[in-house]
Amino acid sequence: MRHWIRCIVIATGLIWAATLHATEITMTFGDSTPPYAFSDTGVGLEVDIVREALAHSGYTLVPNFVPAARVERQFKQGLVDAASKDPVRILEGPDAHYGAVSVEYFDVLITLSADDLTLDTPANLDGLKVMAFQNAWKFFPEWLEPVRDDARYSQTPNQLEQVRALISGLVDVVVADRNIFNYHARQWATESGSTLPPLKYTAFQAPLEVRPVFRDAAIRDAFNAGLAHLKSTGRYDELVNQYLN
Numbered sequence: 270m271r272h273w274i275r276c277i278v279i280a281t282g283l284i285w286a287a288t289l290h291a292t293e294i295t296m297t298f299g300d301s302t303p304p305y306a307f308s309d310t311g312v313g314l315e316v317d318i319v320r321e322a323l324a325h326s327g328y329t330l331v332p333n334f335v336p337a338a339r340v341e342r343q344f345k346q347g348l349v350d351a352a353s354k355d356p357v358r359i360l361e362g363p364d365a366h367y368g369a370v371s372v373e374y375f376d377v378l379i380t381l382s383a384d385d386l387t388l389d390t391p392a393n394l395d396g397l398k399v400m401a402f403q404n405a406w407k408f409f410p411e412w413l414e415p416v417r418d419d420a421r422y423s424q425t426p427n428q429l430e431q432v433r434a435l436i437s438g439l440v441d442v443v444v445a446d447r448n449i450f451n452y453h454a455r456q457w458a459t460e461s462g463s464t465l466p467p468l469k470y471t472a473f474q475a476p477l478e479v480r481p482v483f484r485d486a487a488i489r490d491a492f493n494a495g496l497a498h499l500k501s502t503g504r505y506d507e508l509v510n511q512y513l514n
Contacts (some may be wrong), residue, residue, distance in 0.1 A: 293329045294488060296351040296481065299428055300334040303452045304512040305372060306353070308334035314512040315353060315372045318505065319481060322371075322495030328488065336426060337403050344482065354482045365482050366489040369496050373476035376408070379435065379443040379450055382467035386441065391415060394442065400424065400434050401444035412473060413444070429453045436466060447461050448513055 298306040298316060306313035308386070311332050319332040333349055344352040344360065354360065380386045387393060391412045399416045403426045406413040416422040423440070425431065431443045432453045443450065447470055458465045483489040499505040 292327055293331050294323055294351055294483075295331045295333055295349045296353065297333045297335050298353045299337040299340055300356075301337070301428060302446075302449055305330070305449055306334065315479065317512075318371050318496070318506050319351075319353075319492070320498065321504065321508075322492050322499055323488075323496030324407050325498050326491035328491060331351075339427075344484075347484075350485065350488065351481055351483045354480060360482055364484045366484070366486045367480045368483050368489050368492045369494065370478040370480055372479050374446045374450065374479060375472075375476050376405075376474065377450075378449050378473055380441065380469045380471070381435065381446060382469045384441065384469075386469070388442070388471045388473065395427045397421065397441040398439070399442045399444060400431050400440040402426070402428060402431075402446075402449075405444050408477070409444070409474065410426060419499075427472040429456060432457045475507060 296319065298308075298313075300306070300308040302315075305311055305315040307316075311334075316330070316332055320332075323330050333343070333392065340352050343349050343353070344354075344365075353371075378388045380388070380490060385455075385494070388396070394412065394416050397416070398421050399413065401413065401422070401424045403424050405424060406417050406422065413422060428445060428449055431440075431445055431450065434440045435443045436457070454465050454468075457463075481492065483492065496505070499508075
């Protein structure tokens with residue numbers, strides 16, 4: 270009798286553990302995208318939006334922060350349940366279910382105001398040294414492929430380096446999301462004890478919509494429902510204001 274009771278207890282525990290594990294959703298995020306994602310604290314605008322949207326249906330987000338180049342790879346390898354996915358390389362197949370737009374990236378051309386540069390067309394970049402985030406030329410080929418082919422182009426996954434390069438005059442133009450650049454610019458000012466020089470931001474294309482991709486369509490649907498709830502209650506705007514203001 271005791272043997273059967275012990276078996277039942279063990280079986281119940283295993284079912285409970287499996288159920289608990291099933292509520293956890295592992296998701297990859299780029300590890301250098303504050304204020305959208307902070308790898309050291311596991312929070313950020315995009316992370317919190319996804320976390321709270323999934324929580325609406327009882328799921329627990331487990332964020333996994335990796336270099337941008339590995340976000341897609343980990344999803345394809347089946348190592349995670351979901352991924353924060355850029356809009357350029359679209360994943361296809363039965364295991365790729367895209368959710369609604371979680372956040373938008375506002376990529377701009379950033380220059381020193383003192384340089385007084387006009388960047389209305391790709392031709393305006395002729396002769397200028399340009400630094401961008403990793404693989405940016407794939408996002409904006411019309412603007413960046415000519416610069417890249419002319420060896421005036423560099424890129425870095427460390428976007429604090431963009432700030433340093435622009436302020437020191439090593440490059441003329443930085444291509445970055447405005448909010449990410451501003452975060453690192455404030456970090457640079459704090460670390461250096463210097464005042465940030467006036468900057469000029471030139472919008473050159475529409476915002477990039479980021480849609481998380483899920484391996485399970487049911488979880489995707491739960492995320493979409495939770496995201497709609499965040500927006501209808503005003504919580505989405507609260508998170509935006511918390512991180513971007």
